[in-house]
Amino acid sequence: MSTSLIVVDDFLGAQDAWRLREAGLRMTYPPQKGAFPGRNSQERLLLPQLDQAVSRLAGEPLRAIDPPESHGKFRITLADDVGTGRVHIDQGAWWSGILYLSRPEDCRGGTEFYRHIETGTEQAPMTQEGIEAMGYRTGAELHDAIIGRDSNDMSRWELTMRVPMRFNRLVLLRPWFWHTAGEAFGDSLDNGRFVYLMFFAPAR
Secondary structure, eight states, X not given: OOOOEEEETTOSOHHXXXXXXXXXXXSOOOOOOOSSSSEEOSSOOOOTTHXXXXXXHHTSOXXXXXXXXXXXXXXXXXXXXXXXXXXXXXXXXXXXXXXXXXXXXXXXXXXXXXXXXXXXXXXXXXXXXXXXXXXXSSHXXXXXXXXXXXXXXXXXXXXXXXXXXXXXXXXXXXXXXXXXOOOOOOSSTTTSEXXXXXXXXXXX
16 A cells, blocks of 8 residues: 555645745746746755655655755746646656645646556556566656657646645645646736645655
8 A cells, every 4th residue: 555645735834834935936036948837946945844744744754855956946837838848757756745835816726647548557657567568668768758759748648636726735746647737827926836846755
């Protein structure tokens, strides 16, 4: 038995959540050309005791991934932002976390999960045996064939679930599930899709 998805409402105290949002709004968001729409903050803000809190929720010892990449950064995505990809997996992580920080009146969409229609899968295989069972030699070959080809073609995916956006809601998910950020909105930092990102590895 394994846990694949954890949703925690009111993850931070109300005042702490608003303070975190305000801190994020003061950060720098340089233009980025990446796979996904939106911009990450240039700066990183590490929450005290975050590893311990998420470890308790997940029921296993966790630590931030190393190198940290986007862990501890904020992300803003506006309605007119575009990227080269949509459905994806988060390679290199054991758990991924998204803390929603958009204002309650702006929240819409959420985090979406998909089934890949051609293969009938809802996640990437976790083992070499699983990769070969799908007809591929390596994980990279599988990723190129599915994500590289189909990430932006929504006719190749079936929506299985959406975790709705709500201010101060934490979504912890297994990063090997096919997923995407969902709807982007707004035209400014104040009213856009605003999240705080987390990525964890086993603490060993």
